[in-house]
Amino acid sequence: MSRSRRLTSTLTAAALITGALAAPAAADPVPADAQRQQAFAAAAAEFGVPESVLLALSYVESRWDYNAGTPSSTAGFGPMHLTDVAAAPPGGHHDDGTEDPRGDTARPELHPQAPPIDTSAPALRTAELAARLTNVDIATLRADPAQNIRGGAALLAHYQRELGGTGADPVDWYGAVAKYSGATESTAASAFADEVLAVIRSGAEQVTDDGQHVRLAARPDLDAPSRATNDPETECPPGLGCEWIPAPYADLGGGDYGNHDLGNRPESQKIEYIIVHDTETSYDNTLRLVQDPTYVSWQYTLRSADGHVAQHLKAKDVGWQAGNWYINAKSIGLEHEGFAAQGTWYTEAMYRASARLVRYLARQHRIPLDRAHILGHDNVPGTIPANVRGMHWDPGPYWDWAHYFELLGAPFHGLGQLPTGMVTIKPDFATNQPAFTGCTAVGVPCPPRGSASVILHTEPRADAPLLVDVGLHPDGSPSTMHISDHGSRVETGQQYAVAERRGDWTAIWYLGQKGWFHNPASKPTAVSTLGFVVTPKPGLDGIPVYGRAYPEAAAYPPNITPQAIVPLQYRLPAGQWYSLGVIAPSEYYWAVQFDATNHTVVRGNLRYFQIQFGHRVMFVNVDDVVVRPSFWRG
Template structure:
């Protein structure tokens, strides 16, 4: 669902790894070796005071509150309108069959639901009260309350995710934001590098871990396979696929994945694309009918994009590029013309009342990318969370290893490169990530990891 577009108030800034993370001389642009910059831009305001008040009243670290708020909404309350899974406000207090944070906040604070939904200060107070109650139940007391690392398992409870991997996906994103720092909507939070205590989640494989089965299930080679609940789509098709539909999630990436896995959602899409780096998750096989555009479901493939229609900060270049290559891949595999008659917005499909992707979606740029009109190769953030990241001088396994990096490591890579088979995560594949060329003096460098968290980006042809 969408609403009237507003003037953009922030721009997401994605920083590369901190200085020293890449051991190769010249492996990254000099600008990428600088300390991470905060996300967005800031001016003093009432929202900042609300975070201070909530943090103090409920003894919840301000960085945790701001990190959750930015992950959920980019600190925008969206005028009290709900997300697709019935979440409200800056902190996404929700009321659905699996997420009771709105009712919990009302009970804990005594504030009415309408105020919690529409007043940003109250919404932040409500979220802090909920987190405080979860921390109490977890036995997080005294000085431990000040330790950001100790809050990981508490934060993981907040979204009431469908499963452990989705909860870890959500919580890792919150801690990524804490590490980068935030400057948006008048709120600033300095970068704080935290080595989180994941507790039981340390044994949960993050989404993106590939197996033989998941590699075989995905229609698009760059996608992470993570199926939606069987209650949210129909097996098979009654019509030939002829149209690709562009959606905006009206919520976060992790939240959307979790919602599609919730049997009560009664909605799904084939693909979900992350804002920060263009990671792609496939949730419904293309041979099956996702429920995303009512009567048009039988002949369409749906691609959801993380964000909100009224907030252009979510529509990053990484998202556009990753999505465009996905759309190009689908269209060429299925013989769908790469034009605006066959690649359409949700709002353009007859019989639908949604407004996404909305006026902030740049159709001209997107279609230029779909049709190969941009001469610059796409780049993506690539993050490995373990140590022992290997860098080779070629995609072949026989090529020399020129460096081994400590994790976590975040670098920019171009689209996947097909090379010789590599055994990782118990399966053998030929996926390598190619580092962005550095002006001719650092070219054809590839990165992998013994337990590779391969990014959801396309394979080069």
């Protein structure tokens, strides 16, 4: 080979080597389960937002979940909760069905009507601004998680520029985060920003509902003291930013008054329950309702987007909220803002604020943190047979009871599959997706979504009919998968006596029937637990169950008409066992006049046990049953 050819070859090889060294290495593909983490990093870099702030803000809104692209209870979409009220038209709640929220058969039924819903608030239309800032259409921002994250980052950066904020420390973004909440009250905005910074301090990690692994490293050194304060009139834990918006106690004339009853709890009656409601109407509309003396009332309202809390009644007073006067007189009601069609999801901000409030109330009133005392409205029984069918069913099957109780510091634990005679319902929320219908229209399948509910069948097979709830289906027809039909449905945290086990199926006693649910050891939907169970005394073929624990007639003073002790349409047969929840004293709070000095608590000698009889709790006469530890039957 000639010298020139050798030189050419050498130069060519050198060029190839140099080019290979200079060319950028092919980027490693992002793992399928890390794409959301990468989307946060990319959006933070693109818009100049601290990644920790973007991650924590999204966590407080949605826990980084996608929620199948469906709206939250305030029309928020995606991990960043971009709101688009036009895509999520409002529904209704307190005007549905036939329930009288007061639930006192000593007074005429109360069925007030709500005013129209105002959907003009800017906080319900943040997707519009995000679309302008990113040049991405609103439909894509709703449906594409990565674009949704970009939209949220663009919004946050926009708010920071508007406020003239500078700096890369998370605390420097406090004002922008507060504005992202959509709150118009400074204390509410501060409480939201405090919560976001608290998440940065503690860190977070989880696998989202669509299988994405996301992590926020903890920053325990972050110096960010809470700035939110409570209105001095409120009964709230420090730093929650509670607002006092009182419900009116007003004389309406003609013996009528509203919208609650004055009381002297807990001196007069122990507060035994906390009731979780979903308004299914906007927060602003809810406030208008509770301030209307002709409407009804409850103690607290929680806003979805930022978890802001407004208190309307003192704990001592009795709200007209749960449809059962016995429960009303012994409970505190929390209305959680709901918006759009039934079956929407609930924000992390609201879960966290609600849990902080309930922890505080439970400590103040010595209320056990379990599902016998922390009830959904859908767990409250009708008072008499005629009222059973019309009772409300909120917060519904998409309220995440397991996560809620984790935030309460009282997670549901079990003993595996040991034969203890009792189980606690505990499915995996994200992957447990019953095929409900009717979220948007009768018969239309609901979007697949995690649920706290487990479906019961008449036999140990998935295609067996559902159980019969004679209260909801007086004609004896089986229950259905319609979203509001809970006649063959149990919920996370509820406890039931075991009737039988066959392979991967477990049967429990439920409404006088044996209900089967799929419970494989490899992926259990219930765990064994210990407790007490009740059954009819020997010699009785069955006993009545009641919707309220009222005193015997002889306990009433001459000026008060005794309330009838009316059994419900169900019956507890001999040979069946039901979990014992509460020892309930027989009490009736007589409060039918505006003059509160005449109000009287009637107490009797009768005693009742509260049991988990179906989806709702019910009561049995102590004298009708025997009590055993659950393992006695195990």
